[in-house]
Amino acid sequence: MNSSDLFRKLTCGAKFTKNNRLPVKRKLEKPEPPTLPKLNFYIKPDVKEASDEDADENDVKNITPQLLPIPETEIKSEQETSDDSEDDRPEGNQQNPKEPITAENFELLTLFRINKLRKLHKIHVPKNRRNLRVPNIIESFDQLNTDHGVSSQLIDNIKECYSHPTPVQMQAIPVLLEGHSLQACAPTGSGKTAAFLIPILHHLKEPMKCGFRALIICPTRELAKQTQRETLRLGDGLNLRTHVVQTVDDPKKGDYSSSNGRRYDILVTTPNRICYLLSQNPPKIDLSNIQWVIIDEADKLFEDSKNSFRDQLATILNACTNPSKTLALFSATETRDVNVWVGRNVPNRIRFSVGQLNGAVELVEQKLLFTGSEAGKLLAFREMVAEGLHPPVLVFVQSKDRAQQLFTELIYDGLNVDVIHSNRTQNERDNVVRAFREGKIWILICTELMSRGIDFKGVNLVINYDFPPSTISYVHRIGRTGRAGRPGKAVTFFTKDDTVNLKGVAQLIKSAGGEVPEYMLQMQDSSKRARTNIARKAPKRAAIRTIPSFELQQQQRKKRFVRKSKGKTKLKNNGQNGKQN
Numbered sequence: 001m002n003s004s005d006l007f008r009k010l011t012c013g014a015k016f017t018k019n020n021r022l023p024v025k026r027k028l029e030k031p032e033p034p035t036l037p038k039l040n041f042y043i044k045p046d047v048k049e050a051s052d053e054d055a056d057e058n059d060v061k062n063i064t065p066q067l068l069p070i071p072e073t074e075i076k077s078e079q080e081t082s083d084d085s086e087d088d089r090p091e092g093n094q095q096n097p098k099e100p101i102t103a104e105n106f107e108l109l110t111l112f113r114i115n116k117l118r119k120l121h122k123i124h125v126p127k128n129r130r131n132l133r134v135p136n137i138i139e140s141f142d143q144l145n146t147d148h149g150v151s152s153q154l155i156d157n158i159k160e161c162y163s164h165p166t167p168v169q170m171q172a173i174p175v176l177l178e179g180h181s182l183q184a185c186a187p188t189g190s191g192k193t194a195a196f197l198i199p200i201l202h203h204l205k206e207p208m209k210c211g212f213r214a215l216i217i218c219p220t221r222e223l224a225k226q227t228q229r230e231t232l233r234l235g236d237g238l239n240l241r242t243h244v245v246q247t248v249d250d251p252k253k254g255d256y257s258s259s260n261g262r263r264y265d266i267l268v269t270t271p272n273r274i275c276y277l278l279s280q281n282p283p284k285i286d287l288s289n290i291q292w293v294i295i296d297e298a299d300k301l302f303e304d305s306k307n308s309f310r311d312q313l314a315t316i317l318n319a320c321t322n323p324s325k326t327l328a329l330f331s332a333t334e335t336r337d338v339n340v341w342v343g344r345n346v347p348n349r350i351r352f353s354v355g356q357l358n359g360a361v362e363l364v365e366q367k368l369l370f371t372g373s374e375a376g377k378l379l380a381f382r383e384m385v386a387e388g389l390h391p392p393v394l395v396f397v398q399s400k401d402r403a404q405q406l407f408t409e410l411i412y413d414g415l416n417v418d419v420i421h422s423n424r425t426q427n428e429r430d431n432v433v434r435a436f437r438e439g440k441i442w443i444l445i446c447t448e449l450m451s452r453g454i455d456f457k458g459v460n461l462v463i464n465y466d467f468p469p470s471t472i473s474y475v476h477r478i479g480r481t482g483r484a485g486r487p488g489k490a491v492t493f494f495t496k497d498d499t500v501n502l503k504g505v506a507q508l509i510k511s512a513g514g515e516v517p518e519y520m521l522q523m524q525d526s527s528k529r530a531r532t533n534i535a536r537k538a539p540k541r542a543a544i545r546t547i548p549s550f551e552l553q554q555q556q557r558k559k560r561f562v563r564k565s566k567g568k569t570k571l572k573n574n575g576q577n578g579k580q581n
């Protein structure tokens with residue numbers, strides 16, 4: 001019996017008037033309320049089952065676009081147990097599965113799913129006081145075309161380089177495409193450069209010959225050059241011209257105020273160079289058309305020259321007279337200095353972070369090695385070489401002098417080694433970086449200069465020959481390996497002179513899943529003053545040089561002699577004093 005037979009039977013003898021027919025009919029024809037579609041998905045990494053706990057936002061290459069349903073139980077238990085489930089769930093999203101989908105419900109469900117994905121990729125978006133709507137994350141680069149109208153040429157370029165967006169790109173790209181100012185913090189090697197370049201390339205579209213329209217500020221020229229290379233790669237065929245300021249004192253090349261500057265669209269520079277050009281009378285650069293200001297390695301810039309970068313930034317932003325410019329700050333670590341400045345000067349920005357704030361990359365296997373003394377460091381290094389190093393290897397020391405000393409030692413060992421620091425000419429620095437990139441140099445000794453942003457493909461090992469001046473520096477130094485989903489190793493030498501930051505580094509290693517001796521974690525916390533002092537001034541260390549054993553014996557004999565003769569003089573003096581008394 002079908003429904004109309006049943007209807008006829010049940011309504012047998014009933015009279016239908018014009019007035020009562022309609023409601024009955026409407027009641028019968030009302031379709032069954034559809035159950036809500038399953039909109040809960042997660043991106044399945046292709047190695048292991050993903051869960052909120054073990055999903056790794058750095059596992060760039062392992063993320064496939066395959067969307068799989070999140071088990072209902074997981075969602076349920078999370079809603080019941082999670083402390084911050086309120087943050088994730090859009091308000092009023094207690095949907096009844098029998099309710100029809102309204103536009104509002106659909107939006108809420110999308111938001112729910114997006115929040116779920118954010119959580120999976122450890123993208124943390126704090127509530128903003130101004131109630132700015134944070135654009136939804138993208139899950140694939142194709143979505144840039146469908147949802148944001150990014151040209152297929154740009155999408156093709158991106159896909160030539162990368163298959164899937166990294167977590168920082170998932171969130172930062174849509175935020176910048178929608179023209180919001182941004183403050184983003186994501187781990188080292190997680191693809192922050194492309195996260196700001198893609199929106200810039202989309203917005204600038206084609207050359208306009210009206211001068212610089214985007215400005216990217218980096219702490220070092222090496223990083224500026226690297227960013228330029230990435231811009232060329234992603235912007236292939238778009239004909240946009242990117243420039244790195246090389247010379248400021250050449251009257252012809254160093255003047256960007258005339259037609260020379262109008263040829264370019266994107267400027268990548270260090271703050272010093274651009275401020276020098278702006279300080280000329282008349283200014284040698286015109287920034288009035290700038291629509292985008294990106295500050296890469298923001299905390300480094302603010303830390304480096306404390307107030308002076310703030311002043312430099314004020315000068316630069318004053319020169320960028322376009323009122324509708326967008327400002328974005330990126331870094332792998334966040335400091336109070338940056339937060340205070342951004343809070344005051346860019347209150348309308350959207351802010352988010354990926355992973356544990358100021359944490360070390362989990363893909364790097366980290367080790368602390370007590371070497372006893374400075375001589376012990378050289379010994380330990382040579383032992384590592386004897387056991388077999390897998391180049392390329394980066395070795396960090398605390399000063400230019402020490403870099404040169406270590407270089408002299410290692411070159412005599414016949415190692416394929418070179419050194420980079422700020423005393424070398426720009427040309428030498430460029431050549432060293434190129435040779436290291438091309439694999440012609442296996443071991444590169446460097447100072448803090450190379451700790452930020454530099455992306456050498458496949459660095460296998462970072463050796464902190466000298467202990468880093470702060471935990472933040474440690475995060476960046478070891479972040480030169482374990483990039484873009486690749487594994488890496490980091491070994492940090494320490495002596496009794498390095499206790500100030502030892503506990504902090506040990507804690508970082510522990511929270512990244514590494515092993516450290518318990519006593520390090522139990523050490524007393526160092527005072528803030530001690531930490532500030534060591535960050536400002538590195539400890540004095542004995543020179544790096546091999547002391548031949550006979551010379552060592554001689555030195556020890558000399559020391560004993562000095563000690564003895566000092567003792568004798570003291571006794572003599574005491575004797576004389578006694579006589580006098």
Ligand SMILES: Nc1ncnc2c1ncn2[C@@H]1O[C@H](COP(=O)(O)OP(=O)(O)OP(=O)(O)O)[C@@H](O)[C@H]1O
Pocket residue numbers: 060061162163164165166169186187188189190191192193194331332452453454455479483484
């Ligand atoms: N979506 C992606 N998929 C795979 N690799 C990527 C992706 N995006 C960027 N990369 C690669 O990851 C590496 C690191 O990128 P990038 O230098 O931008 O990192 P970063 O987050 O700026 O690091 P740092 O904090 O050290 O400056 C680069 O080699 C880059 O080509």
